[in-house]
Amino acid sequence: MLxxxxxxxxxxxxxxxxxxxxxxxxxxLPHAVFRRRGTGEAFRGGVAIGDEVLDMAAAQGVFEGAAAxxxxxxxxxxxxxxxxxxPAAWSPLRHALSRALRRGAxxxxxxxxxxxxxxxxxxxxxxxxxxxxxxxxSFHHMVNAGRVFQPDAPPLPxxxxxxxxxxxxxxxxxxxxxxxxxxxxxxxxxxxxxPSFGPTRCLDYEMELAAYVGPxxxxxxxxxxxxxxxxxxxxxxxNDWSARDVQGWEAMPLGPFLAxxxxxxxxxWIVTLEALAPFRCALPRSADDPPTLPYLRAGAAQADxxxxxxxxxxxxxxxxxxxxxRLSRSSPRHxxxxxxxMVTHHTVNGCxxxxxxxxxxxxxxxxxxxxxxxxxxxxxxxxxPLHWPDGEQRTYLExxxxxxxxxxxxxxxHARIGFGxxxxxxxxxxxxx
Amino acid sequence: MLxxxxxxxxxxxxxxxxxxxxxxxxxxLPHAVFRRRGTGEAFRGGVAIGDEVLDMAAAQGVFEGAAAxxxxxxxxxxxxxxxxxxPAAWSPLRHALSRALRRGAxxxxxxxxxxxxxxxxxxxxxxxxxxxxxxxxSFHHMVNAGRVFQPDAPPLPxxxxxxxxxxxxxxxxxxxxxxxxxxxxxxxxxxxxxPSFGPTRCLDYEMELAAYVGPxxxxxxxxxxxxxxxxxxxxxxxNDWSARDVQGWEAMPLGPFLAxxxxxxxxxWIVTLEALAPFRCALPRSADDPPTLPYLRAGAAQADxxxxxxxxxxxxxxxxxxxxxRLSRSSPRHxxxxxxxMVTHHTVNGCxxxxxxxxxxxxxxxxxxxxxxxxxxxxxxxxxPLHWPDGEQRTYLExxxxxxxxxxxxxxxHARIGFGxxxxxxxxxxxxx
Numbered sequence: 070m071l072x073x074x075x076x077x078x079x080x081x082x083x084x085x086x087x088x089x090x091x092x093x094x095x096x097x098l099p100h101a102v103f104r105r106r107g108t109g110e111a112f113r114g115g116v117a118i119g120d121e122v123l124d125m126a127a128a129q130g131v132f133e134g135a136a137a138x139x140x141x142x143x144x145x146x147x148x149x150x151x152x153x154x155x156p157a158a159w160s161p162l163r164h165a166l167s168r169a170l171r172r173g174a175x176x177x178x179x180x181x182x183x184x185x186x187x188x189x190x191x192x193x194x195x196x197x198x199x200x201x202x203x204x205x206x207s208f209h210h211m212v213n214a215g216r217v218f219q220p221d222a223p224p225l226p227x228x229x230x231x232x233x234x235x236x237x238x239x240x241x242x243x244x245x246x247x248x249x250x251x252x253x254x255x256x257x258x259x260x261x262x263x264p265s266f267g268p269t270r271c272l273d274y275e276m277e278l279a280a281y282v283g284p285x286x287x288x289x290x291x292x293x294x295x296x297x298x299x300x301x302x303x304x305x306x307x308n309d310w311s312a313r314d315v316q317g318w319e320a321m322p323l324g325p326f327l328a329x330x331x332x333x334x335x336x337x338w339i340v341t342l343e344a345l346a347p348f349r350c351a352l353p354r355s356a357d358d359p360p361t362l363p364y365l366r367a368g369a370a371q372a373d374x375x376x377x378x379x380x381x382x383x384x385x386x387x388x389x390x391x392x393x394x395r396l397s398r399s400s401p402r403h404x405x406x407x408x409x410x411m412v413t414h415h416t417v418n419g420c421x422x423x424x425x426x427x428x429x430x431x432x433x434x435x436x437x438x439x440x441x442x443x444x445x446x447x448x449x450x451x452x453x454p455l456h457w458p459d460g461e462q463r464t465y466l467e468x469x470x471x472x473x474x475x476x477x478x479x480x481x482x483h484a485r486i487g488f489g490x491x492x493x494x495x496x497x498x499x500x501x502x
Numbered sequence: 503m504l505x506x507x508x509x510x511x512x513x514x515x516x517x518x519x520x521x522x523x524x525x526x527x528x529x530x531l532p533h534a535v536f537r538r539r540g541t542g543e544a545f546r547g548g549v550a551i552g553d554e555v556l557d558m559a560a561a562q563g564v565f566e567g568a569a570a571x572x573x574x575x576x577x578x579x580x581x582x583x584x585x586x587x588x589p590a591a592w593s594p595l596r597h598a599l600s601r602a603l604r605r606g607a608x609x610x611x612x613x614x615x616x617x618x619x620x621x622x623x624x625x626x627x628x629x630x631x632x633x634x635x636x637x638x639x640s641f642h643h644m645v646n647a648g649r650v651f652q653p654d655a656p657p658l659p660x661x662x663x664x665x666x667x668x669x670x671x672x673x674x675x676x677x678x679x680x681x682x683x684x685x686x687x688x689x690x691x692x693x694x695x696x697p698s699f700g701p702t703r704c705l706d707y708e709m710e711l712a713a714y715v716g717p718x719x720x721x722x723x724x725x726x727x728x729x730x731x732x733x734x735x736x737x738x739x740x741n742d743w744s745a746r747d748v749q750g751w752e753a754m755p756l757g758p759f760l761a762x763x764x765x766x767x768x769x770x771w772i773v774t775l776e777a778l779a780p781f782r783c784a785l786p787r788s789a790d791d792p793p794t795l796p797y798l799r800a801g802a803a804q805a806d807x808x809x810x811x812x813x814x815x816x817x818x819x820x821x822x823x824x825x826x827x828r829l830s831r832s833s834p835r836h837x838x839x840x841x842x843x844m845v846t847h848h849t850v851n852g853c854x855x856x857x858x859x860x861x862x863x864x865x866x867x868x869x870x871x872x873x874x875x876x877x878x879x880x881x882x883x884x885x886x887p888l889h890w891p892d893g894e895q896r897t898y899l900e901x902x903x904x905x906x907x908x909x910x911x912x913x914x915x916h917a918r919i920g921f922g923x924x925x926x927x928x929x930x931x932x933x934x935x
Binding site: 199200205218219225227230231233234235236237238239240241243249250252253254255263264266288289291312315318319320321322323324325326327330331332359362363364414415417418419420421422423426499 | 632633635638651652658660663664666667668669670671672673674676682683685686687688696697699721722724745748751752753754755756757758759760763764765792795796797847848850851852853854855856859932
């Protein structure tokens with residue numbers, strides 16, 4: 070449902086928010102946790118506007134009435150308190166921020182003192198993430214990855230009946246910018262008689278979105294499909310780094326473990342579901358899909374259960390430098406399962422979600438060439454290297470590589486809503502580990 | 503390594519701690535978090551002695567010197583702070599507690615004021631559990647469960663190379679006494695053309711131990727096998743409730759999810775590794791086992807890498823009442839992988855452990871009849887019901903059933919070290935869920 074905050078004609082008294090191509094116009098207003106880089110300052114919550122961060126801790130007292138509580142919590146060192154408040158508090162805050170940051174707002178002089186350039190800040194993971202769940206919602210990822218991991222097996226019989234998911238690691242979720250040493254592990258390549266131990270040879274990225282849970286539920290009390298989105302605060306970019314040779318050896322029968330839990334990287338900014346309202350879409354279904362079980366049926370709401378977010382993955386190599394090479398581009402509009410369906414399925418057995426929990430969508434791949442969301446798919450399990458005109462090639466990631474995810478929404482007649490970036494770099498394996 | 507605290511001739515000025523068959527003699531001294539039942543009191547840490555709890559928050563100031571910091575943290579509302587201190591703090595606390603609770607201790611008059619009967623308290627989960635990992639360390643469970651889930655498949659090729667594990671749900675770990683409604687889910691039985699939705703028909707328990715992590719590690723810095731146990735605070739009982747029909751349908755390819763995350767129950771008392779020192783043992787290996795990869799080799803320490811804890815599972819039914827029926831009995835002395843190997847494997851890729859994280863051992867089954875650690879194994883996947891002389895039978899758990907785990911260590915020449923109990927009850931499925 071669109072309202073005055075989505076009006077594409079709105080502009081801000083922060084000039085950079087009015088620039089063409091900005092990720093953060095006054096129609097976006099995403100949340101993060103930040104401090105001035107290189108200082109011992111406390112981390113606190115902020116809202117992006119153009120090239121700036123509005124320091125919500127410094128802005129205490131500016132926002133009153135229905136927005137006051139959410140405004141206070143949006144300045145906290147973690148946003149769990151804000152997330153717990155729910156849409157009835159988030160929406161008044163969005164309206165208040167929109168009005169206060171518009172050109173001509175009376176609050177401008179006071180808020181101008183609360184502005185910090187994004188170029189001068191560093192970010193933290195914006196919530197205390199209690200549990201991290203990663204879903205498997207992309208049909209195309211399922212088909213492509215299945216061809217590599219289980220070439221002789223039929224497509225997964227359960228994929229179109231339920232949003233498959235597994236629990237990931239909360240302790241190793243870090244914010245954009247984290248680098249990591251190539252992880253060690255047990256690997257067995259096809260044809261090897263026995264596994265070997267050493268640094269992974271098949272280091273991959275995964276192009277995902279992730280949702281932060283808003284209000285939670287009590288144990289034993291499922292969240293129905295009609296209410297599911299009320300329990301989601303907003304979305305970020307997620308790179309679920311993966312070691313494919315470790316994964317192939319360890320993951321039977323309990324799923325991926327060390328292949329994934331060495332690091333997952335999130336973008337700092339959380340774009341609220343309300344900001345994404347203009348970019349909703351239906352998700353694809355075909356005539357041979359099985360019926361959706363009643364508890365996962367959204368009725369008329371299914372027609373806009375998806376979000377069309379253009380996501381891209383770029384590779385920076387030591388050789389090519391900042392002349393980045395694009396690896397993947399797709400959108401969750403190709404996904405089979407919606408965020409609402411993920412929430413409802415996750416809780417249908419009474420499982421508890423808590424504010425700040427993170428739900429990954431799984432790798433988002435599309436049907437076309439170049440729309441594969443990871444190197445496993447792009448290189449057909451490493452058998453078809455990617456080549457660039459200057460002679461460089463990749464099957465999997467190499468030491469020194471930097472992977473950057475970017476995401477944005479653009480539809481005619483609406484302001485561009487961006488996610489910023491999610492970046493990480495591969496360091497050589499630690500000797501002797 | 504045994505010391506004065508293990509001396510079986512020690513007795514306590516708390517009489518019930520000297521009774522034959524007590525779980526909590528002065529040689530045990532496990533930790534929990536408690537308050538007087540039915541009060542609004544704050545939860546705080548305590549130490550079990552006989553039928554009593556020593557209120558460590560009330561005992562502040564009694565313990566000085568090397569034990570002071572650990573004694574203070576052992577009275578906290580969660581024991582993460584105590585766990586973070588490590589063995590160099592835990593062992594002095596154990597010595598100080600042992601001396602202060604012995605018969606004739608000068609502190610007795612002061613500590614007598616800090617004693618609360620266990621019969622009058624309720625417990626909380628003793629730590630803020632950041633991440634819950636469940637391992638798959640029992641060879642016999644692997645063989646037995648494999649026959650049910652994958653009757654035509656060869657034994658898992660990776661089981662004897664690495665301690666298989668997956669991430670569980672932290673938000674639904676509760677302390678002994680929790681009841682729960684039979685969970686709903688998608689189920690497909692063999693032969694069914696399509697899955698159906700409804701309450702699970704195959705509700706099971708899993709007999710496990712679990713270890714709380716002590717000091718953590720930094721991301722990217724593995725914990726070597728020689729240091730691994732320094733990162734473990736102590737052990738409790740764990741019942742990893744499971745819905746087998748849900749598990750069989752959902753778990754390919756990412757592992758169990760809704761089949762397990764509706765509830766996991768822990769016993770309130772954490773028995774420290776130091777208390778268990780007299781009950782160490784070697785773990786079984788056979789001539790056809792593959793070589794242990796170097797990073798998992800404990801050298802001479804492998805000879806006592808295991809713990810011989812007798813664990814039993816008892817069923818209370820509405821029909822039989824408190825005349826409980828024993829379902830399972832076994833010991834982790836039959837396990838293939840040690841706790842130290844689990845810690846080292848978990849971190850070999852740089853994954854971060856944090857104080858208070860929980861590591862489940864997976865179902866502990868032994869080689870003999872009656873040593874199967876869950877109903878899936880005992881009933882051969884539900885095909886062979888258990889029968890009792892009064893005519894009652896079970897394949898899986900029924901509404902109204904209560905499952906009780908108990909554990910203790912008993913070797914000649916040593917004091918009995920008990921774990922208390924871990925209890926939970928099955929309520930009927932919620933209508934309309």
